[in-house]
Amino acid sequence: MSQAKIIDGAAFAAGLRGRVAEGVAAFRAKTGRAPGLAVVLVGEDPASQVYVRSKGKATIEAGMVSIEHKLPPEKTQDDLLALVRELNADPAVDGILVQLPLPAQINENAVIATIDPDKDVDGFNPVNAGRLAIGLHGFVPCTPLGCLMLLKDTLGDLSGLDAVVVGRSNIVGKPMAQLLIRESCTVTVAHSRTKDLPSVVKRADIVVAAVGRPRMIKGDWLKPGATVIDVGINRVPADEPGKTRLVGDVAFDEALSVAGAITPVPKGVGPMTIAVLLRNTLVSACRREHVAVPEGL
Numbered sequence: 001m002s003q004a005k006i007i008d009g010a011a012f013a014a015g016l017r018g019r020v021a022e023g024v025a026a027f028r029a030k031t032g033r034a035p036g037l038a039v040v041l042v043g044e045d046p047a048s049q050v051y052v053r054s055k056g057k058a059t060i061e062a063g064m065v066s067i068e069h070k071l072p073p074e075k076t077q078d079d080l081l082a083l084v085r086e087l088n089a090d091p092a093v094d095g096i097l098v099q100l101p102l103p104a105q106i107n108e109n110a111v112i113a114t115i116d117p118d119k120d121v122d123g124f125n126p127v128n129a130g131r132l133a134i135g136l137h138g139f140v141p142c143t144p145l146g147c148l149m150l151l152k153d154t155l156g157d158l159s160g161l162d163a164v165v166v167g168r169s170n171i172v173g174k175p176m177a178q179l180l181i182r183e184s185c186t187v188t189v190a191h192s193r194t195k196d197l198p199s200v201v202k203r204a205d206i207v208v209a210a211v212g213r214p215r216m217i218k219g220d221w222l223k224p225g226a227t228v229i230d231v232g233i234n235r236v237p238a239d240e241p242g243k244t245r246l247v248g249d250v251a252f253d254e255a256l257s258v259a260g261a262i263t264p265v266p267k268g269v270g271p272m273t274i275a276v277l278l279r280n281t282l283v284s285a286c287r288r289e290h291v292a293v294p295e296g297l
């Protein structure tokens with residue numbers, strides 16, 4: 001039986017981070033300053049703390065300035081909006097990321113809408129969602145842009161391919177669908193109410209799974225040879241009692257013998273998210289300083 005190619009997202013991300021670091025060095029030589037990324041964390045969620053720490057480390061490794069704001073969990077929405085406005089006005093800040101999810105007393109949409117669209121390296125502001133939808137330059141959310149890079153690296157030209165995106169979130173599903181439309185795919189967005197999901201997935205040359213349900217998409221749902229991008233990061237009990245491990249939204253072991261190529265979890269899409277965040281921050285800095293954006297980013 002054939003075995004799918006395993007798409008090495010960690011390796012691709014390492015290469016992208018290297019290209020970003022070169023671009024950062026050139027930017028520093030031209031402008032006399034380093035790009036700055038501000039990351040705001042409200043509260044003490046352990047998973048969010050881990051992500052924020054690894055973002056800070058990657059930012060510094062790329063030669064950029066990392067500005068971290070850690071706020072106590074009881075912080076009010078007004079306090080957070082005031083901080084975002086300060087960061088909007090700070091010329092040393094090229095990118096702003098407010099780690100999600102936020103505590104219940106804070107309206108995420110209000111915070112996202114307050115971030116200057118031209119510093120919104122997450123691409124979550126409605127202005128950037130609109131720009132993506134109508135084909136203007138802006139910032140594209142990091143995870144779907146990372147997925148698209150892996151797809152193009154694996155398949156080359158995507159035009160005419162049937163793509164099924166499973167999940168319709170603002171952060172992954174919807175922007176992913178927009179990007180695939182831009183690449184001239186025929187795009188279907190499936191979700192929890194989709195009738196007969198297995199038969200919808202069966203049509204797809206490209207499957208992007210972003211539902212957040214461990215191993216939901218089974219191997220026998222796939223079209224033989226399909227390219228599968230697994231965005232899911234689900235923590236499940238490991239075989240060893242008391243331990244956990246990460247699995248995706250796709251039943252990876254089953255998919256291996258059907259798919260043409262598939263991303264693993266971990267070391268697939270996850271590392272791309274951080275690499276694209278650095279890329280978006282460098283692009284932001286270049287646009288703000290009217291410096292040419294390096295090619296091949």
Ligand SMILES: Nc1nc(=O)c2c([nH]1)NC[C@@H]1CN(c3ccc(C(=O)N[C@@H](CCC(=O)O)C(=O)O)cc3)C=[N+]21
Nearest residue numbers: 051097098099100101122266267268269270271273274
């Ligand atoms: N404003 C905002 N922007 C985000 O981009 C954002 C966010 N909030 N909130 C949380 C999610 C999650 N996220 C990930 C980043 C890297 C990995 C990653 O590097 N994962 C590795 C390791 C995972 C591990 O070992 O825990 C992997 O999949 O191989 C995963 C998930 C960014 N997020």
